[in-house]
């Protein structure tokens with residue numbers, strides 16, 4: 001990059017989006033999205049159906065025009081650049097291979113459109129197909145390939161012209177579970193090898209967590225949280241994120257006391273101390289949402305005096321751990337996980353237990369934001 | 371099994387019924403075949419003294435030849451122009467997003483439901499002051515009005531089968547709108563376009579009412595010539611002409627069918 005440009009992150013952004021808005025009639029599909037993607041980063045857009053993931057990709061690829069905001073690629077505003085003039089490759093959900101062209105012709109297409117000479121073209125097509133480990137299929141037609149092979153051709157076609165950014169809209173969505181897992185690993189390896197900047201849409205949280213450097217959690221057209229998989233799990237910014245990523249117990253409580261060590265709360269089943277999510281301010285008497293991951297709840301047999309008293313409702317064996325379903329004093333249910341060999345794992349229905357959680361594992365979210 | 375037998379008997383009865391209805395519908399058309407072979411100088415059924423002379427008379431008569439060539443020329447030009455116009459229109463309607471898209475669809479298809487006499491009269495009153503009556507340009511324009519709807523129907527059906535994300539992929543690969551159309555969309559809808567072209571040819575070649583109104587003294591179509599001769603000069607030549615006419619039509623219908631089958635498979 002010729003002109004060193006500093007953005008909020010301090011590192012060079014391959015792509016910056018600022019306050020992007022897209023409306024379809026009364027639906028705000030993209031609602032003021034801002035984010036920076038660093039060069040070489042693998043970023044996922046994760047969110048429930050209809051949250052606006054595809055819309056965001058369409059805006060980036062130029063198939064939709066934003067109603068507001070801007071998209072910058074290496075310091076160039078590309079918001080109004082037509083799709084064929086953007087330096088962005090895309091892998092479509094159902095691959096979108098040209099059915100009347102062979103594998104070689106499909107992969108050569110972007111080069112032909114860019115006026116690359118024939119000899120050079122052939123070499124680059126071969127190299128791209130080698131990269132995706134699909135050699136020897138040059139003359140096959142797309143209809144003669146398996147889903148995984150078509151996926152590779154689509155990928156080769158998207159990387160052959162060495163675009164600055166690669167967009168993928170649920171590229172593995174059509175594959176069966178086993179092939180999907182395999183392709184996840186391969187895609188991630190390939191991305192690392194090419195140093196490609198990838199924006200990846202999925203609604204499979206496992207996939208997003210496994211592959212991404214950072215994940216943007218999208219909800220109703222907005223980014224709820226943009227963080228590393230680890231941060232999303234350990235420090236969800238909202239009840240929505242906590243619920244969307246991994247397992248969580250969510251319940252209501254009321255603020256009793258604000259202390260430097262945490263917030264003292266009153267819940268239906270007893271007092272507890274929690275940690276407020278960053279950026280939120282609380283006042284005494286306020287209603288809040290509380291979230292605790294099941295594996296962060298300690299379970300002890302018997303009615304200890306310092307925990308929340310509860311009864312075993314059910315224990316379920318999941319292989320690597322056992323989920324304890326506990327009925328609290330106010331009748332609500334909490335889930336906790338324990339190791340299969342723990343004494344607590346083999347308690348019978350109705351036996352008394354007590355639960356506890358460290359203050360840092362008790363997330364306190366503002367109520368109404370879920 | 372009585373059940374299977376029942377459905378089988380029903381199927382046979384149904385097929386027989388269909389065959390009878392088809393035969394009844396086709397009979398008048400089929401009658402011209404034997405009539406065209408009759409040895410008498412007037413229309414007679416059943417024919418006596420079989421001969422092929424009437425075919426010779428048809429092919430050697432300059433007026434019949436001129437009318438036949440004129441019809442073929444008009445049909446060919448109509449096929450070319452209406453295919454171009456109809457394909458462009460259906461792409462615009464399927465992929466474009468301009469105001470009045472729906473209205474355009476209605477207008478384009480309107481000639482399908484308008485009685486041909488009405489179209490013919492309207493065109494006659496338009497063409498007469500413009501000096502288009504009896505001209506090639508006039509015929510082609512008139513027949514395009516009637517043929518474009520068929521092309522639109524055929525190509526629209528083909529377009530509906532093309533995933534729009536293919537065109538998006540082409541754009542993403544760096545193709546201009548025009549090249550995406552030329553290299554991706556058109557090859558994929560080609561069977562539909564071909565069927566549309568054949569239909570357009572057929573529409574023009576078979577067209578009678580409009581041709582009747584806008585034919586001139588020199589430039590007349592084969593259909594108009596048949597009408598005139600039925601009135602003033604009824605000989606088995608007309609039967610021979612009809613046979614050739616029917617054969618060309620059937621051949622084209624078969625061709626349409628084949629391209630459609632190609633479309634479904636491809």
Ligand SMILES: Nc1ncnc2c1ncn2[C@@H]1O[C@H](COP(=O)(O)OP(=O)(O)OP(=O)(O)O)[C@@H](O)[C@H]1O
Nearest residue numbers: 024027029047048049050051052053054055056203
């Ligand atoms: N072309 C369109 N016209 C009207 N509304 C649209 C259009 N495309 C998307 N929307 C609306 O915008 C919102 C976001 O849609 P989008 O397709 O981006 O969701 P998504 O996150 O990709 O969902 P999914 O996981 O189901 O693919 C939805 O409410 C959808 O109905």
Ligand SMILES: [Mg+2]
Nearest residue numbers: 053054055169
């Ligand atoms: Mg989507």
